[in-house]
Amino acid sequence: MLPYFPFRNEFDHRMGTVLLRPDESLVEVDDHYGHEISLKRALLFHNHRYYFQAQPGTELAQWDVLDRVLTEAAYNHPQHFSLIKSGDSWHWINHKLAEEQRFIFGNTNSLPLAPLDWAGRQVQEDLIILSADGTATLVAGQLCFPNGWCLDDKFGQTFLGIHRPAPAMVQSTLQAAHKLLERIPEHRPIWRASWNFKTTDQLDMSTKYSTAYNNELAALAPTLTSDSIGNQLFIRIERQTFTRLPRSGAVLFGIHTYQNVLADEAADRDRAVRILGTIRTTPPEMLSYKAIAPFEDALIGFLENSIHADSALVNK
Ligand code: HEM
Numbered sequence: 001m002l003p004y005f006p007f008r009n010e011f012d013h014r015m016g017t018v019l020l021r022p023d024e025s026l027v028e029v030d031d032h033y034g035h036e037i038s039l040k041r042a043l044l045f046h047n048h049r050y051y052f053q054a055q056p057g058t059e060l061a062q063w064d065v066l067d068r069v070l071t072e073a074a075y076n077h078p079q080h081f082s083l084i085k086s087g088d089s090w091h092w093i094n095h096k097l098a099e100e101q102r103f104i105f106g107n108t109n110s111l112p113l114a115p116l117d118w119a120g121r122q123v124q125e126d127l128i129i130l131s132a133d134g135t136a137t138l139v140a141g142q143l144c145f146p147n148g149w150c151l152d153d154k155f156g157q158t159f160l161g162i163h164r165p166a167p168a169m170v171q172s173t174l175q176a177a178h179k180l181l182e183r184i185p186e187h188r189p190i191w192r193a194s195w196n197f198k199t200t201d202q203l204d205m206s207t208k209y210s211t212a213y214n215n216e217l218a219a220l221a222p223t224l225t226s227d228s229i230g231n232q233l234f235i236r237i238e239r240q241t242f243t244r245l246p247r248s249g250a251v252l253f254g255i256h257t258y259q260n261v262l263a264d265e266a267a268d269r270d271r272a273v274r275i276l277g278t279i280r281t282t283p284p285e286m287l288s289y290k291a292i293a294p295f296e297d298a299l300i301g302f303l304e305n306s307i308h309a310d311s312a313l314v315n316k
Contacts, residue, residue, distance in 0.1 A: 002237055002260050008278065015180065037124070052142045067105070129141060138155055147198075149206070149207055200213070201261075224298040276300065279296065280300065
Protein backbone atom coordinates (compact mmCIF):
# COMPACT_ATOMS: atom_id res chain seq x y z
CA MET A 1 0.00 0.00 0.00
CA LEU A 2 1.08 3.56 -0.60
CA PRO A 3 2.68 5.14 2.49
CA TYR A 4 1.12 8.50 1.60
CA PHE A 5 -2.42 8.97 0.42
CA PRO A 6 -3.23 12.64 -0.24
CA PHE A 7 -6.86 12.08 -1.34
CA ARG A 8 -9.29 13.77 1.03
CA ASN A 9 -12.72 13.10 -0.47
CA GLU A 10 -12.68 16.31 -2.45
CA PHE A 11 -10.29 18.19 -4.68
CA ASP A 12 -8.08 20.48 -2.64
CA HIS A 13 -6.35 23.35 -4.41
CA ARG A 14 -4.45 24.43 -1.30
CA MET A 15 -0.71 23.86 -0.84
CA GLY A 16 -1.15 20.98 1.59
CA THR A 17 2.17 21.76 3.27
CA VAL A 18 2.82 20.73 6.88
CA LEU A 19 5.84 20.78 9.16
CA LEU A 20 8.00 17.68 9.07
CA ARG A 21 7.90 16.18 12.56
CA PRO A 22 11.22 15.43 14.27
CA ASP A 23 10.54 11.68 13.93
CA GLU A 24 9.93 12.03 10.17
CA SER A 25 12.92 11.77 7.88
CA LEU A 26 13.90 13.67 4.75
CA VAL A 27 15.25 10.40 3.43
CA GLU A 28 13.04 7.32 3.19
CA VAL A 29 14.17 3.81 2.32
CA ASP A 30 11.79 1.11 1.11
CA ASP A 31 11.87 -2.25 -0.67
CA HIS A 32 12.52 -0.56 -4.01
CA TYR A 33 15.83 0.90 -2.83
CA GLY A 34 18.15 -1.44 -4.76
CA HIS A 35 16.18 -1.24 -7.99
CA GLU A 36 15.77 2.54 -7.88
CA ILE A 37 19.42 3.25 -7.08
CA SER A 38 20.56 0.97 -9.95
CA LEU A 39 18.13 2.69 -12.29
CA LYS A 40 19.28 6.16 -11.21
CA ARG A 41 22.92 5.28 -11.71
CA ALA A 42 22.20 3.76 -15.14
CA LEU A 43 20.30 6.88 -16.27
CA LEU A 44 23.13 9.11 -15.05
CA PHE A 45 25.69 6.90 -16.77
CA HIS A 46 23.95 6.99 -20.15
CA ASN A 47 22.88 10.64 -20.25
CA HIS A 48 24.50 12.52 -17.41
CA ARG A 49 23.63 16.04 -18.52
CA TYR A 50 19.96 15.22 -18.89
CA TYR A 51 19.66 14.03 -15.29
CA PHE A 52 22.21 16.19 -13.46
CA GLN A 53 22.97 19.89 -13.81
CA ALA A 54 24.49 22.48 -11.50
CA GLN A 55 25.26 26.16 -11.99
CA PRO A 56 28.75 27.33 -11.06
CA GLY A 57 28.64 28.84 -7.57
CA THR A 58 26.32 26.17 -6.15
CA GLU A 59 29.12 24.11 -4.56
CA LEU A 60 28.39 25.34 -1.03
CA ALA A 61 24.69 24.50 -1.39
CA GLN A 62 25.64 21.09 -2.80
CA TRP A 63 27.78 20.37 0.28
CA ASP A 64 24.86 21.53 2.40
CA VAL A 65 22.66 18.96 0.65
CA LEU A 66 25.23 16.21 1.04
CA ASP A 67 25.53 16.94 4.76
CA ARG A 68 21.77 16.99 5.28
CA VAL A 69 21.03 13.91 3.22
CA LEU A 70 23.81 11.70 4.60
CA THR A 71 23.28 12.84 8.21
CA GLU A 72 19.52 12.20 7.99
CA ALA A 73 20.01 8.85 6.26
CA ALA A 74 22.50 7.58 8.84
CA TYR A 75 20.50 8.90 11.80
CA ASN A 76 17.15 7.53 10.65
CA HIS A 77 18.33 4.30 9.01
CA PRO A 78 21.37 3.16 11.04
CA GLN A 79 20.81 -0.41 9.85
CA HIS A 80 21.50 0.74 6.27
CA PHE A 81 23.97 3.63 6.54
CA SER A 82 26.76 4.94 8.79
CA LEU A 83 28.40 8.34 8.78
CA ILE A 84 31.49 8.92 10.91
CA LYS A 85 32.62 12.55 11.13
CA SER A 86 36.07 13.36 12.46
CA GLY A 87 36.41 17.08 11.89
CA ASP A 88 36.25 17.51 8.12
CA SER A 89 37.25 13.89 7.49
CA TRP A 90 34.04 11.99 6.87
CA HIS A 91 33.54 8.27 6.34
CA TRP A 92 30.28 7.09 4.76
CA ILE A 93 29.28 3.44 4.71
CA ASN A 94 26.32 2.28 2.66
CA HIS A 95 25.61 -1.18 4.12
CA LYS A 96 22.77 -1.80 1.66
CA LEU A 97 25.12 -1.56 -1.31
CA ALA A 98 28.30 -2.69 0.49
CA GLU A 99 30.02 0.55 -0.51
CA GLU A 100 32.02 3.11 1.41
CA GLN A 101 33.53 6.51 0.75
CA ARG A 102 35.99 8.63 2.72
CA PHE A 103 36.19 12.32 1.85
CA ILE A 104 37.07 15.75 3.20
CA PHE A 105 33.88 17.73 3.77
CA GLY A 106 34.00 20.85 1.58
CA ASN A 107 36.78 19.55 -0.67
CA THR A 108 35.22 18.64 -4.01
CA ASN A 109 38.40 16.88 -5.19
CA SER A 110 37.98 14.32 -2.41
CA LEU A 111 34.78 12.95 -4.02
CA PRO A 112 34.52 11.19 -7.40
CA LEU A 113 31.55 13.38 -8.42
CA ALA A 114 30.00 16.76 -7.61
CA PRO A 115 28.60 16.57 -4.04
CA LEU A 116 24.94 16.74 -5.13
CA ASP A 117 25.49 14.15 -7.87
CA TRP A 118 27.28 11.81 -5.46
CA ALA A 119 24.81 12.20 -2.58
CA GLY A 120 21.81 11.71 -4.89
CA ARG A 121 23.13 8.27 -5.87
CA GLN A 122 22.82 7.10 -2.25
CA VAL A 123 19.10 7.80 -1.82
CA GLN A 124 15.85 7.17 -3.68
CA GLU A 125 14.87 10.87 -3.58
CA ASP A 126 15.41 13.29 -6.46
CA LEU A 127 17.27 16.34 -5.15
CA ILE A 128 16.76 19.88 -6.42
CA ILE A 129 18.41 23.08 -5.15
CA LEU A 130 16.51 26.40 -5.20
CA SER A 131 18.45 29.65 -4.95
CA ALA A 132 18.53 31.76 -1.76
CA ASP A 133 18.00 35.09 -3.55
CA GLY A 134 14.24 35.38 -3.13
CA THR A 135 13.32 33.96 -6.54
CA ALA A 136 13.69 30.25 -5.65
CA THR A 137 15.39 29.62 -8.97
CA LEU A 138 16.29 26.04 -9.89
CA VAL A 139 20.11 26.27 -9.78
CA ALA A 140 21.12 22.61 -9.43
CA GLY A 141 19.47 19.24 -9.50
CA GLN A 142 19.70 15.51 -9.89
CA LEU A 143 16.33 14.55 -11.34
CA CYS A 144 15.82 10.96 -12.49
CA PHE A 145 12.16 10.23 -11.71
CA PRO A 146 10.19 13.34 -12.69
CA ASN A 147 6.57 13.28 -13.78
CA GLY A 148 6.42 15.12 -17.11
CA TRP A 149 9.35 17.54 -16.80
CA CYS A 150 13.14 17.57 -16.87
CA LEU A 151 16.05 19.80 -15.91
CA ASP A 152 16.43 21.15 -19.45
CA ASP A 153 12.82 22.43 -19.26
CA LYS A 154 13.15 24.25 -15.96
CA PHE A 155 16.84 24.87 -15.23
CA GLY A 156 17.55 28.51 -14.34
CA GLN A 157 13.84 29.33 -13.99
CA THR A 158 12.23 30.90 -10.93
CA PHE A 159 9.66 29.04 -8.83
CA LEU A 160 6.84 31.03 -10.45
CA GLY A 161 8.28 30.57 -13.94
CA ILE A 162 8.54 26.80 -13.42
CA HIS A 163 4.83 26.68 -12.55
CA ARG A 164 3.59 28.96 -15.35
CA PRO A 165 2.03 26.02 -17.32
CA ALA A 166 -0.03 24.94 -14.27
CA PRO A 167 -3.77 25.72 -14.48
CA ALA A 168 -4.95 29.23 -13.57
CA MET A 169 -6.98 27.92 -10.62
CA VAL A 170 -3.78 27.06 -8.69
CA GLN A 171 -1.80 30.20 -9.53
CA SER A 172 -2.79 31.98 -6.29
CA THR A 173 -1.79 28.83 -4.36
CA LEU A 174 1.56 28.95 -6.12
CA GLN A 175 2.05 32.62 -5.15
CA ALA A 176 1.45 31.59 -1.53
CA ALA A 177 3.82 28.62 -1.92
CA HIS A 178 6.54 30.93 -3.22
CA LYS A 179 6.17 33.16 -0.16
CA LEU A 180 6.21 30.13 2.10
CA LEU A 181 9.40 28.79 0.53
CA GLU A 182 11.08 32.14 1.12
CA ARG A 183 10.20 31.99 4.78
CA ILE A 184 11.11 28.40 5.69
CA PRO A 185 13.35 28.71 8.73
CA GLU A 186 16.40 26.52 9.18
CA HIS A 187 15.68 23.28 11.06
CA ARG A 188 11.95 23.47 10.24
CA PRO A 189 11.50 21.54 7.00
CA ILE A 190 8.04 21.20 5.51
CA TRP A 191 6.51 18.62 3.21
CA ARG A 192 3.48 17.92 1.04
CA ALA A 193 2.27 15.11 -1.21
CA SER A 194 1.01 15.43 -4.78
CA TRP A 195 -0.93 12.83 -6.77
CA ASN A 196 -1.53 11.63 -10.28
CA PHE A 197 -2.58 8.56 -12.25
CA LYS A 198 -0.59 6.96 -15.06
CA THR A 199 -1.10 4.00 -17.34
CA THR A 200 2.50 2.99 -16.66
CA ASP A 201 4.68 2.54 -13.60
CA GLN A 202 7.76 3.74 -15.45
CA LEU A 203 9.57 5.89 -12.86
CA ASP A 204 11.45 8.10 -15.28
CA MET A 205 8.67 10.06 -16.94
CA SER A 206 10.96 12.85 -18.14
CA THR A 207 9.74 15.17 -20.90
CA LYS A 208 11.49 13.08 -23.55
CA TYR A 209 8.86 10.38 -22.92
CA SER A 210 5.85 12.73 -22.92
CA THR A 211 4.95 12.45 -26.60
CA ALA A 212 5.19 8.65 -26.58
CA TYR A 213 3.16 8.48 -23.36
CA ASN A 214 0.44 10.79 -24.70
CA ASN A 215 0.21 8.78 -27.94
CA GLU A 216 -0.02 5.50 -26.04
CA LEU A 217 -2.62 6.99 -23.74
CA ALA A 218 -4.70 8.19 -26.69
CA ALA A 219 -4.63 4.68 -28.16
CA LEU A 220 -5.25 2.90 -24.85
CA ALA A 221 -7.88 5.19 -23.32
CA PRO A 222 -10.83 4.01 -25.49
CA THR A 223 -10.08 0.41 -24.48
CA LEU A 224 -10.03 1.11 -20.74
CA THR A 225 -13.24 0.05 -19.01
CA SER A 226 -14.46 0.10 -15.44
CA ASP A 227 -13.69 -3.65 -15.35
CA SER A 228 -10.15 -3.46 -16.70
CA ILE A 229 -8.76 -0.15 -15.51
CA GLY A 230 -8.06 -1.23 -11.91
CA ASN A 231 -5.09 -3.30 -13.01
CA GLN A 232 -3.95 -0.97 -15.78
CA LEU A 233 -3.69 2.27 -13.87
CA PHE A 234 -1.03 3.29 -11.36
CA ILE A 235 -1.39 5.90 -8.65
CA ARG A 236 1.72 8.05 -8.57
CA ILE A 237 2.41 9.97 -5.36
CA GLU A 238 5.27 12.38 -4.78
CA ARG A 239 6.38 13.04 -1.22
CA GLN A 240 7.95 16.49 -1.56
CA THR A 241 10.13 18.01 1.18
CA PHE A 242 11.47 21.57 1.45
CA THR A 243 14.45 22.32 3.67
CA ARG A 244 16.39 25.53 4.31
CA LEU A 245 20.11 24.77 4.11
CA PRO A 246 22.29 26.28 6.83
CA ARG A 247 25.49 27.40 5.05
CA SER A 248 24.15 28.61 1.68
CA GLY A 249 20.61 29.67 2.66
CA ALA A 250 19.35 27.75 -0.42
CA VAL A 251 16.33 25.41 -0.27
CA LEU A 252 16.55 21.68 -0.88
CA PHE A 253 13.51 20.27 -2.69
CA GLY A 254 13.44 16.49 -2.26
CA ILE A 255 11.02 14.28 -4.20
CA HIS A 256 10.35 10.64 -3.36
CA THR A 257 8.03 8.98 -5.87
CA TYR A 258 5.78 6.15 -4.73
CA GLN A 259 3.54 4.10 -7.02
CA ASN A 260 0.97 1.35 -6.73
CA VAL A 261 -1.57 -0.27 -8.99
CA LEU A 262 -5.04 1.25 -8.54
CA ALA A 263 -6.81 -2.05 -7.76
CA ASP A 264 -4.58 -2.66 -4.73
CA GLU A 265 -5.38 0.71 -3.21
CA ALA A 266 -9.08 0.59 -4.09
CA ALA A 267 -9.39 -2.79 -2.32
CA ASP A 268 -9.41 -0.62 0.81
CA ARG A 269 -12.94 0.84 0.76
CA ASP A 270 -11.97 4.04 2.56
CA ARG A 271 -9.25 4.70 0.01
CA ALA A 272 -11.61 4.01 -2.91
CA VAL A 273 -14.15 6.47 -1.44
CA ARG A 274 -11.49 9.14 -0.99
CA ILE A 275 -10.19 8.81 -4.56
CA LEU A 276 -13.72 8.84 -5.97
CA GLY A 277 -14.64 11.98 -4.01
CA THR A 278 -11.46 13.67 -5.21
CA ILE A 279 -11.86 12.79 -8.88
CA ARG A 280 -15.55 13.77 -8.92
CA THR A 281 -14.72 17.24 -7.59
CA THR A 282 -11.52 17.92 -9.55
CA PRO A 283 -12.21 20.70 -12.08
CA PRO A 284 -12.14 19.53 -15.73
CA GLU A 285 -9.23 21.88 -16.48
CA MET A 286 -7.11 20.09 -13.84
CA LEU A 287 -8.17 16.60 -14.99
CA SER A 288 -7.12 17.57 -18.47
CA TYR A 289 -3.79 19.09 -17.29
CA LYS A 290 -3.00 15.92 -15.34
CA ALA A 291 -3.93 13.77 -18.39
CA ILE A 292 -6.64 11.98 -16.40
CA ALA A 293 -9.58 13.16 -18.56
CA PRO A 294 -9.14 10.40 -21.20
CA PHE A 295 -9.95 7.69 -18.63
CA GLU A 296 -12.02 9.68 -16.12
CA ASP A 297 -15.27 7.77 -16.79
CA ALA A 298 -13.65 4.33 -16.59
CA LEU A 299 -11.88 5.36 -13.37
CA ILE A 300 -15.09 6.62 -11.75
CA GLY A 301 -16.95 3.48 -12.87
CA PHE A 302 -14.26 1.24 -11.41
CA LEU A 303 -14.27 3.08 -8.07
CA GLU A 304 -18.08 3.03 -7.83
CA ASN A 305 -18.09 -0.72 -8.51
CA SER A 306 -15.34 -1.36 -5.93
CA ILE A 307 -17.22 0.60 -3.28
CA HIS A 308 -20.53 -1.03 -4.16
CA ALA A 309 -19.03 -4.56 -4.16
CA ASP A 310 -17.46 -3.90 -0.78
CA SER A 311 -20.77 -2.60 0.67
CA ALA A 312 -22.59 -5.67 -0.71
CA LEU A 313 -20.09 -7.95 1.07
CA VAL A 314 -20.50 -6.10 4.36
CA ASN A 315 -24.30 -6.29 4.13
CA LYS A 316 -24.40 -10.05 3.45
C1 HEM B 1 5.00 24.25 -1.65
C2 HEM B 1 5.58 24.08 -2.82
C3 HEM B 1 4.87 23.66 -4.08
C4 HEM B 1 3.55 23.61 -4.38
C5 HEM B 1 2.36 23.96 -3.49
C6 HEM B 1 3.45 23.15 -5.74
C7 HEM B 1 2.25 22.97 -6.42
C8 HEM B 1 2.13 22.56 -7.72
C9 HEM B 1 0.89 22.37 -8.41
C10 HEM B 1 -0.50 22.66 -7.80
C11 HEM B 1 1.16 21.96 -9.66
C12 HEM B 1 0.15 21.65 -10.79
C13 HEM B 1 -0.79 20.55 -10.47
C14 HEM B 1 -0.18 19.28 -10.01
O1 HEM B 1 0.61 18.68 -10.77
O2 HEM B 1 -0.48 18.93 -8.87
C15 HEM B 1 2.58 21.85 -9.77
C16 HEM B 1 3.26 21.44 -10.90
C17 HEM B 1 4.62 21.43 -10.99
N1 HEM B 1 5.53 21.69 -9.99
FE1 HEM B 1 5.14 22.33 -8.14
N2 HEM B 1 4.70 22.93 -6.25
C18 HEM B 1 5.59 23.23 -5.27
C19 HEM B 1 6.96 23.15 -5.37
C20 HEM B 1 7.65 22.87 -6.51
C21 HEM B 1 9.07 23.00 -6.69
C22 HEM B 1 10.04 23.50 -5.63
C23 HEM B 1 9.35 22.61 -7.97
C24 HEM B 1 10.68 22.54 -8.69
C25 HEM B 1 11.62 23.37 -8.56
C26 HEM B 1 8.11 22.23 -8.58
C27 HEM B 1 7.99 21.78 -9.87
C28 HEM B 1 6.80 21.59 -10.52
C29 HEM B 1 6.71 21.24 -11.93
C30 HEM B 1 7.87 21.02 -12.87
C31 HEM B 1 5.36 21.14 -12.23
C32 HEM B 1 4.77 20.83 -13.59
C33 HEM B 1 4.73 22.17 -14.32
C34 HEM B 1 4.46 22.02 -15.81
O3 HEM B 1 3.33 21.66 -16.16
O4 HEM B 1 5.39 22.27 -16.59
N3 HEM B 1 7.10 22.41 -7.67
N4 HEM B 1 3.17 22.22 -8.58
